[in-house]
Amino acid sequence: xxxxxxxxxxxxxxxxxxxxxxxxxxxxxxxxxxxxxxxxxxxxxxxxxxxxxxxxxxxxxxxxxxxxxxxxxxxxxxxxxxxxxxxxxxxxxxxxxxxxxxxxxxxxxxxxxxxxxxxxxxxxxxxxxxxxxxxxxxxxxxxxxxxxxxxxxxxxxxxxxxxxxxxxxxxxxxxxxxxxxxxxxxxxxxxxxxxxxxxxxxxxxxxxxxxxxxxxxxxxxxxxxxxxxxxxxxxxx
Numbered sequence: 001x002x003x004x005x006x007x008x009x010x011x012x013x014x015x016x017x018x019x020x021x022x023x024x025x026x027x028x029x030x031x032x033x034x035x036x037x038x039x040x041x042x043x044x045x046x047x048x049x050x051x052x053x054x055x056x057x058x059x060x061x062x063x064x065x066x067x068x069x070x071x072x073x074x075x076x077x078x079x080x081x082x083x084x085x086x087x088x089x090x091x092x093x094x095x096x097x098x099x100x101x102x103x104x105x106x107x108x109x110x111x112x113x114x115x116x117x118x119x120x121x122x123x124x125x126x127x128x129x130x131x132x133x134x135x136x137x138x139x140x141x142x143x144x145x146x147x148x149x150x151x152x153x154x155x156x157x158x159x160x161x162x163x164x165x166x167x168x169x170x171x172x173x174x175x176x177x178x179x180x181x182x183x184x185x186x187x188x189x190x191x192x193x194x195x196x197x198x199x200x201x202x203x204x205x206x207x208x209x210x211x212x213x214x215x216x217x218x219x220x221x222x223x224x225x226x227x228x229x230x231x232x233x234x235x236x237x
Contacts, residue, residue: 018074022076026079033200035062045189051107052106054107055073056113057110058074060082064086065086070088073093095113108137109140110123110127110137124178124183127181138220139178139220141169142215143213170211186219186220186221190216193212194214
């Protein structure tokens with residue numbers, strides 16, 4: 001499917017602040033308890049991610065380095081310089097057209113990026129295409145109905161440069177989108193039940209996906225059909 005000119009503007013507009021403020025964005029992770037809490041939930045996943053692995057929206061590569069992800073793509077070029085310095089093999093690209101051959105990836109990560117995608121349906125088609133038959137898709141998301149999701153929505157309404165193009169979804173809505181893309185959830189974790197505005201303390205993730213969590217991890221596999229995996233056709237979102 002060809003990306004429309006409006007969608008092209010969308011991803012460029014979304015990428016621009018991350019490009020322009022790359023150093024500020026990267027420094028946000030330094031000593032940030034949010035990063036540690038979210039990373040703990042990702043590391044709690046029992047089925048360890050297979051290699052080779054790719055992160056869509058790798059940014060400065062903080063999560064990729066901590067999770068031992070091999071490759072990364074991002075439309076914003078400046079953060080990729082930080083990712084490269086962290087030994088992530090990366091290139092400028094969008095999730096709607098991933099420059100990777102079909103059926104070669106063991107794991108694809110989409111961390112905090114699903115809400116920024118101009119065409120999430122097409123990105124999921126690409127994930128399905130590049131994953132091995134037994135590959136895994138790993139989503140890290142901020143549930144839109146949580147207190148943290150409400151905070152992001154307020155920042156969007158205030159025209160925050162990082163969040164003005166964000167489109168947060170509930171866990172249920174996200175699972176429905178992923179199901180239409182040919183994926184089924186096999187494991188999930190939730191964390192960040194502390195509300196924003198308070199001093200954050202270390203928090204152990206809980207199994208399951210909860211709408212009131214500030215961060216959820218979903219691990220998915222390709223749905224099986226007729227003894228194999230078949231990607232369904234479905235309307236764009």
